[in-house]
Amino acid sequence: MLILGAGPAGLVLANILQAAGVESMVLERRSREQVQHRARAGFLAPDSVAILREHGLAAGLDAHGHTHDRCEFRTPAGSIDLRYSELGSGRVHTVYPQQDLVTDLIEEYLRRGGTLRFDTTVERIDDIHTDRPTVVARDETGRELRFAARYLAGCDGARGVARTAVPARTASRDHGITWLALLAQAPPAGDSVIYGVHDAGFAGHMPRTAEVTRYYLQCDPATDPEHFSEQQIWAELRRRLAAPGSPALVTGPIIERTLVRLRSQILDTLQAGRLFLVGDAATSISPSAAKGANLAIFGAQLLAGGLVDAMRNADETALQQYSAEYRPRIERAQEFSRWMIDLLHPPVGDERERAYRSERQQARLRDLALSRAHQDVFADNYVGI
Template structure:
């Protein structure tokens, strides 16, 4: 196969990029390791920031989101000293989130790309990439039946996540932080217990509730990093959720069958380079970010739009300066999102058991939460960062 841009990975980053390139008349193919069914059913985040929604709307990719998504502008903190609602839609720049499950967005983006004549090669794993500093970089990819195909482009877009081949091919200094925190991620077949996102701030650990659809709700429970999903049977899950979300004070949770459970380790990685020759990284391949502020999919969508512009300029206008500009524009966005995600980690989690300054950190956390209740400036800071990038 010979094309203009080879996109590695069919997540939000790769698919937004492919759609934008396709609409600009630039030839591209997408290589995806998993099957179409797998990527269309992989349940992940669901909170889209207004800037990400604007990208999708501007490029005609928001039909599903506009018909099935819901706006959210209030989140609720529940602590031992009481709870409070923060109406972030009325603070800061006053903008809401849109809740639209990521797998539905991915499904819409695949359909739209195929409708425009694009090609996605599912069950095709990129194994090696090379000739990145020539005008004809290539990917060697293995298909499900074991055949190896060489796919050549003028540029490669690395949208294959943090463990793909692209990130590994960009020599970069990487700042890594393992936060030492693990979440049990649960999908429950039941309506949400509250229409708002709930953050349970409890000495036992964090608990969260994120509405997804009218009959599917996401819950998170901080667990011991050595736990396995088998350690958490239904009875233990619901008891912990009730306790940490203070159901005695705020009313019962709407319980239902737990249809999916997995473990999420909170990790962050920030690279000092997003480009090597004609390979450019976007989304999780560019930065791994903890899910504490739901920034991953939003960074992926915004990065894809920046990259689409840079590649269009390079391929159509012969202007290569946009490629360097892409890295210069994307990096501060990544750094801001990382900083706020880390701020959220400190807010939501009790200090680790072996933290020698645990008492001190508990006081800081209490002060931070109190500021969100009493200080307009802190509410504005939170709101702008919560929905912005």
């Protein structure tokens, strides 16, 4: 079994297969250091945590993760504080930085006897409709490598080679929104995720650890991440995250800056021959609702079950249903992500369109503030899917 990509999707898949006695190899274009220090999302849904525990992959998050059950929507007019452990089905997130999870998964995979090749760039995938698909890659020295396997899993992201090898029809949307993603060496300003809904643009506050906080600032797509001084960044965060009576942000050095363009894509199929797409390779989703890593973990377990049946029992029934089983989960996550985008960002369009969208946005905020039914639906979608 060949797996392209050492993110959460590829590593969860590789670990499950290895534990089931199915040998695999993971090819990753970046170095091990880059993979293990690349800061990404950290909010794991209950289903994701359950999958990791079921397969013996949760020791790190059980030891160092913490539960999270609050989110707050702030506007200049006031705030809406939702403790979602008391709403809907009462489920909560577990906060565990994705780079820590990836480090755990790498170490466990190698302990289980797996083979992981870093600094290996896949250039081409051939023969996916045969019983021996092949991958052409190059190592860090430029030497050409060829690998063959019974099945391939494309876990190499939205711009990876695997997606281009699957002739899928793509439904896509560029939301026209860019975030400046910031990592600050500063304690969170409380135990809540904070969404700032402001005419100047969205701002977000995401607790990570006791010393590190993730922030987001909506910005112009042409923004140079280094253009703003730290003083300007903190001033804008304070402005957009302010609400009557809200505590002040705790400032500190900005240790990471990147731009995130909000785009979404849904493919009509996630498999072609013996190549299967998982995680970001299977769908591009905006980070507005923290669904990406959770979709990846779910898809990895789903595909693993089909592969084990195929390799152990020569039964491809589950494997051939992979797309049909995975896509509804993706579609639901995309729908909620889009709902969050509309809720969080200033309306766009001509004057009449902006006025109409603004009325809808205010109605949604009122529903979240006043309607228990709407709060329950929000909580179940926020933590679930």
